[in-house]
Structure formats: C-alpha cells, structure tokens
Amino acid sequence: TIFGKTSNFDGEDFLDAIANHPQTAKYISAKLWNYFAGEMPSKELNEALADVFQKNGSKFKPLLCAMFRSEEFYSPHLIRNQVKSPVQWLVGTVRMLESELPPAVVCWGLTRNLGQDLFAPPNVKGWDGGLTWITTNNLLSRYNEAIALVQGDVTALRGVVELPNPNATRLVNERLQRSRMPRVDPKRILTEKERADKNVLIAALEKRLLQSKLKEKQRQALQDYLDSKGALDDDDVLGAIRLVMSTPEYQLT
Structure with a gap:
C-alpha cells in the first residue's frame, strides 16, 4: 500500500x-x-x-x-542577492564578453583557484555557496582572473594551482602557462560609438555586465580612468571592462 x-x-x-x-x-x-x-x-x-x-x-x-x-x-x-559561484562567474563572463571558454585545464585551474574544484565537492552536500565564495584571497583571485580572461593573458594565472604533491603542482602550472586564451574583441561587443564616447561606453558596460547602474563612487572611478586616456583604443576599453568586473556588483547575480 x-x-x-x-x-x-x-x-x-x-x-x-x-x-x-x-x-x-x-x-x-x-x-x-x-x-x-x-x-x-x-x-x-x-x-x-x-x-x-x-x-x-x-x-x-x-x-x-x-x-x-x-x-x-x-x-x-x-536582484543581486546571491554571490556568483566560480562556475557562474566564469561561464557568465565568457558569455557576456562573447568570448570562448579557455582550454579545459585553464577552466579547471580558474575555478579551483576560486574555491570550486570541479567534480570534487567537499562532501555529498556540495559546496556551501553564498558568502563562502568570497574571501580576501578569492576576491583578489577574481580580479586577477578577470585580467586573464579579458586580455587573454595566461601570465596572470602564474601559480594559481596548488596541489598536495609539489611535482603535480609544477606540472599543472607549467601546462597552464603553455595554454592559449582568446583575447576579448571590443569591436565584437561594443559599437564604434560606444568605444569612442566615454559616457556612452560607461552606459554600455553597465548594461552588458551589470544590467544596472554603477554606484556613484564606482562610476566616478571608471570615469576618472577613462578621462586619463586620450582617444580610446582597444586596450583602454579592455581596461574599463576589467574595472567593472572588479566591482562588488559584478560578483553578484
């Protein structure tokens, strides 16, 4: 019965x-x-x-x-009441920047360095999530990994993986350094006007990366950065993207 x-x-x-x-x-x-x-x-x-x-x-x-x-x-x-997990942060970033996922070993190193060792949860319950994703070290790692993803610069990943076995650590990090990562193409995600006009660029980045407005202090910091440049080139635009990705709001979903 x-x-x-x-x-x-x-x-x-x-x-x-x-x-x-x-x-x-x-x-x-x-x-x-x-x-x-x-x-x-x-x-x-x-x-x-x-x-x-x-x-x-x-x-x-x-x-x-x-x-x-x-x-x-x-x-x-x-809105913005949950901390992105490392996987959410990585995949969401790649999608919003219309880039490609890095090689598998790089994805593993990136998420592991942020506290989420893929396919190896700490217990059957999985990861605690929430605010446990954010520590002083992990937050700094998110900022550094943003550089790697935006610039396609694997040197920013030097030494990100630490394993119990020193030889395994060395081999994995050497493989990471040999990997190739795509660089974000500003022309693919921003119009010519958005790349040329600083105020329009800020609004475009807010819409694409945050879906909301920056706080006044953060917007001013971004404005100051752009004002310190002359006519914007691709590197300047990528720098602006990194600044937005380094805000507290970008860590939330």
Whole structure:
C-alpha cells in the first residue's frame, strides 16, 4: 500500500507514485526557485509553479519558463542577492564578453583557484555557496582572473594551482602557462560609438555586465580612468571592462 492505494506494486510503480504525488511537484518547484532566486517561494507562488510542473507531465522546461517569466523572479529584492559561484562567474563572463571558454585545464585551474574544484565537492552536500565564495584571497583571485580572461593573458594565472604533491603542482602550472586564451574583441561587443564616447561606453558596460547602474563612487572611478586616456583604443576599453568586473556588483547575480 502506498498513498492509500493497494496493489502488487513493483519498484517502478513506487517511484512513479512518488514522482506523481502533488507534494513532489511542490518540493521540486520550491527547491528550484530557492536555487535560482535565493529564497523560498511564497505558498501561492509555489502552488502555481507546482501546478505548471504537474500539468506538463513533470517536464522541467515548462516549469523553468514559468519561473523565469514570472514577475516575482524580477522583484527588486531578488536582484543581486546571491554571490556568483566560480562556475557562474566564469561561464557568465565568457558569455557576456562573447568570448570562448579557455582550454579545459585553464577552466579547471580558474575555478579551483576560486574555491570550486570541479567534480570534487567537499562532501555529498556540495559546496556551501553564498558568502563562502568570497574571501580576501578569492576576491583578489577574481580580479586577477578577470585580467586573464579579458586580455587573454595566461601570465596572470602564474601559480594559481596548488596541489598536495609539489611535482603535480609544477606540472599543472607549467601546462597552464603553455595554454592559449582568446583575447576579448571590443569591436565584437561594443559599437564604434560606444568605444569612442566615454559616457556612452560607461552606459554600455553597465548594461552588458551589470544590467544596472554603477554606484556613484564606482562610476566616478571608471570615469576618472577613462578621462586619463586620450582617444580610446582597444586596450583602454579592455581596461574599463576589467574595472567593472572588479566591482562588488559584478560578483553578484
């Protein structure tokens, strides 16, 4: 007997009964919302999402579409309330800069240096996440790795990997240094006007990298940097990108 029904159930039947139970839909919907939004959904929202999940045969795509298209998902108090994990930071950066993922060994070194050793979580629960991603060392590493990603400069990654075995550490770091990384192409992500006009450039970088305005102090620092340049060239634009990537807001999602 399971959930009030008695029959000659086998293992598959038990799993089907659990998967199709209304409480399962609520549980899955709440867990997904908490993962993406950073807090548990209201009772009403949870029930609405669970209803979408059940009516669509327990398919995740309709549920995720309903989540991401809901007004609640874009509530002001949910914006920038989670720290990006190293993987989110790396993949999100590459996508926003319309660049390419570095070679696998570089991706592994980058995320490991930021506290997320891919495919080797600290325990079965996984990583704690949240503010644990941000330490004094990790934050500095994010800034240095931003240089590597934007400039395609592997020298910024020198010594990023430390392993228990000194020989393994040396070999991995030597391989990192031999790797090639693509340099961000400003012409690919910014129009000619955005690259030439400093105020327009700031607005374009805010939109592309933050989807919000810089705080006054940070905007002024960026303005001062650009004002110290003459006519902007690609290196100046890449420097501006690095400055935005070094703001607290860029570490949040």
